[in-house]
Amino acid sequence: MTGLLVGAVFGAVFVVVNAQSPLNTVTANLLRVVACLAAASVVAMWIMTARKERSVAGGPLFGRGYLIVVAAEVILLFGGIRVLAAWERPEQTNVAWVAFVVGVHFIALAPIWKDWRITVPGVVLTLLGAAGLVLASTAAVAWVPLISGVLSGVVLLTGSLTFGWRAVARPAKVA
Template identity: 35%
Template sequence: MTAEAPDPDHKTGLSTRRTADGAEIGALIGAGFGLLFLIINTGQFSTLGRTLVIAVGVIVFAGIAVLAVRGLLRNRGGGGRLGESGTRGRREPPFGRAYWIIVLIEAVLLFAGARLLTSLGHPELGVAWVAVVVGTHFYALGRVFGLDRFHVLATVVTLCGIGGFIAFFAAAPAFIPVISGVISGFVLLAFAVWALTPTER
């Protein structure tokens, strides 16, 4: 029988549960969008309702920010992770050309779509359009950041955007900011928390 190679994690006592590469940055981006969705789309709520929704959003965002910053500082301090090849290391944050191209395309689509909907006399569909664009852009960001969970996020938020268009055609425009705005906001915050959940490595 051949002796098994020692597991470096067992020798050093390190846990094999780690967050995915790019999780901290991805979580901050998703949580930021989520909080913004809540702030913008609760204008029709009562004062108490709006205050409660935004308060919950701020508390969740603050928790995500603390966990994400702690993770980034820990990684910078040398607590590297095991890459997919099994070697210890940490990818640099992927703020390269691909990332900025995605952001540029997203900004153009958001602006152009909102202007078009307004010119057609349906500015209330703007939030639904934003949810569709933000949702689909997470497909690309999930690939750039190497965060497959964001593909699930992309699907759910995009469906929230489509739900807003369905509400419009169903003659229920009052539900558009709730479906495409508030629900999307909480979905983004929830998935940001999920992104920071350690997985087996």
């Protein structure tokens, strides 16, 4: 559940930061509110699951392999953004790069966590990031935050809500 909590928070951040023009103000604000409510729902599920199982420790999910993937992710995120700036790419390219790297990080974590279900959001985020990187070189650059940011956030929130609900609905582990 802790991984879902992180996914939901980052999903909400993707939506809140990137819901902007060319969307109208009402739509952007509605997306922000829904994203925050979805993240709050995952927080509530996290609390319920923690109480039910009496443990919120990450355990083997956050071991050495995880730390290596996250370290590589941080280097790629910040290094890539610096390279994009040096190449004088439009600012919107940054969100596409972030979505791409976050997607790849899910794919890399699947064999480490032995949970192939996370490749689904990983592949979708990678594709949304790649689409944004392509769009950033066109006249449609204004749509990159929606495609690579808002849609990536929706994917993270949907996945977190789905898997969170399944965790809450399953019986408690017997010690």
